[in-house]
Amino acid sequence: MSEIAFAIPGDLSLPTGGYAYDRRLLAEWAQMGVASRHLALPGGFPAPSEAELAETGRAILSQPYDSVLLIDGLAYGAFPEGIAAGLAGRVVALVHHPLGLEAGLSPERAAALLARETAALRHASAVIATSQNTKRLLVADFFVPEARITVAEPGVDPAPRASGSPTGAPLQLLAVGSLVPRKGYDVLVAALAGLADRNWRLTIIGAADRAPETAAALAAQIAGAGLGDRVHLAGAVDQKTLAAAYGGADLFVMPSLFEGYGMVLTEALARGLPILCTTGGAAAETAPDAAALKVPPGDAAALRAGLLRLLDDAGERKRRSDAAWHAADALPRWRDTATIVAQTCAMVSP
Structure with a gap:
C-alpha cells in the first residue's frame, strides 16, 4: 500500500458527525506519518446524478493502483453495483450508518438504498463500522461476513467538566x-x-x-x-x-x-x-x-x-x-480510532 486515498463526497467542513469523523482521521494520520490524502467526490450523494457518477468514476480510477481506496459510506453505499464490482480488491468501505435507514425516506427509496448498499458491500475487501450495533446490522441485514468488518468507534477529546447554569437560573x-x-x-x-x-x-x-x-x-x-x-x-x-x-x-x-x-x-x-x-x-x-x-x-x-x-x-x-x-x-481517543482504520487499510493489498 503506497497510501490511503480517502474518498469523501461533498463539503468535508460540514458540521456533521460523519464529516467530523473523516476530518479527524485525516488529521491524525498527518500527525502519525500515515501516507493519506483526501479524494473529494461530488456532493450529490447519496442521490448522485449520472454526471456525478461519471465524475466519481474518473476520480477514483485515476488513483495509483497501489493506493487503498477508503470510501465513505455516504458515497459507497450509493454506488451502482457495476462501479463497486470494478473496484473489487481495492476498497475499504466506511459505514457510519446504512443509508436506507435514514428517517424520512419513502419506503421505495429506503428499499432501493438498502438493496444498492447490500450489493456494493459484497465487493468491499474490508468494512469499517463505527459501532458494534452497526456491525451487527451489516452482518444480519446486509450479509457482510463478520470477519470482514472492523469496528472503529469515534474518539473523543478530553474536555473540562461542565459547570452548568448559575444557581436559580433556568x-x-x-x-x-x-x-x-x-x-x-x-x-x-x-x-x-x-x-x-x-x-x-x-x-x-x-x-x-x-x-x-x-x-x-x-x-x-x-x-x-x-x-x-x-x-x-x-x-x-x-x-x-x-x-x-x-x-x-x-x-x-x-x-x-x-x-x-x-x-x-x-x-x-x-x-x-x-x-x-x-x-x-x-x-x-x-x-x-x-x-x-x-x-x-x-x-x-x-x-x-x-x-x-x-x-x-x-x-x-x-x-x-x-x-x-x-x-x-x-472513552477511545482519536489516535486509537485512526490507528485501527489505518491498520485495516494496510491489510488490503491491491
Whole structure:
C-alpha cells in the first residue's frame, strides 16, 4: 500500500458527525506519518446524478493502483453495483450508518438504498463500522461476513467538566445535531410542550440547511407550542461556541430515532453531563446506563416523563453527571480510532 486515498463526497467542513469523523482521521494520520490524502467526490450523494457518477468514476480510477481506496459510506453505499464490482480488491468501505435507514425516506427509496448498499458491500475487501450495533446490522441485514468488518468507534477529546447554569437560573438543556428527521427534534418539542410549568431552556445546535423543510416545520412547531422564548435554534456554530454550550449545560438530550454511533453522546460524557437519550440504533450502547436515562425512540410521552424526572431531581442529575465524568476516562481517543482504520487499510493489498 503506497497510501490511503480517502474518498469523501461533498463539503468535508460540514458540521456533521460523519464529516467530523473523516476530518479527524485525516488529521491524525498527518500527525502519525500515515501516507493519506483526501479524494473529494461530488456532493450529490447519496442521490448522485449520472454526471456525478461519471465524475466519481474518473476520480477514483485515476488513483495509483497501489493506493487503498477508503470510501465513505455516504458515497459507497450509493454506488451502482457495476462501479463497486470494478473496484473489487481495492476498497475499504466506511459505514457510519446504512443509508436506507435514514428517517424520512419513502419506503421505495429506503428499499432501493438498502438493496444498492447490500450489493456494493459484497465487493468491499474490508468494512469499517463505527459501532458494534452497526456491525451487527451489516452482518444480519446486509450479509457482510463478520470477519470482514472492523469496528472503529469515534474518539473523543478530553474536555473540562461542565459547570452548568448559575444557581436559580433556568436549567439549560442542550441538543446537538443537524435538523434532519432522524434526529427526532419534533418529538422533543412535543415532549417539552407539556412541561411549560418547569424552569428550563433548550438550545439546539445543528445545521438547518440539510433538510430545509424539516427545519421550517420545527420552527413552526416551536412557535405553535408557545415555546419561542424557551427553545433556541442556534444553527451551526464554531467549536468555541459549541464548547461553551456544553460547558454551560445542565442536561444533554438526544431524541434521535436512530444513530449509527452518536458522537455527541461521548462529547457529553467527556464533560460529565447527565444524559437523556433514546435507544435508537447504537445510542443504547454508546452511553452507559448509569450516566444516561434511556427511552424508546419516537415516544413523546416517555421522553416527557424522562425530562420531568431529571428536571425535578437534582440528586439524580448529580449521580448521572458523576457517572458520565467517570465513564469519560474509558472513552477511545482519536489516535486509537485512526490507528485501527489505518491498520485495516494496510491489510488490503491491491
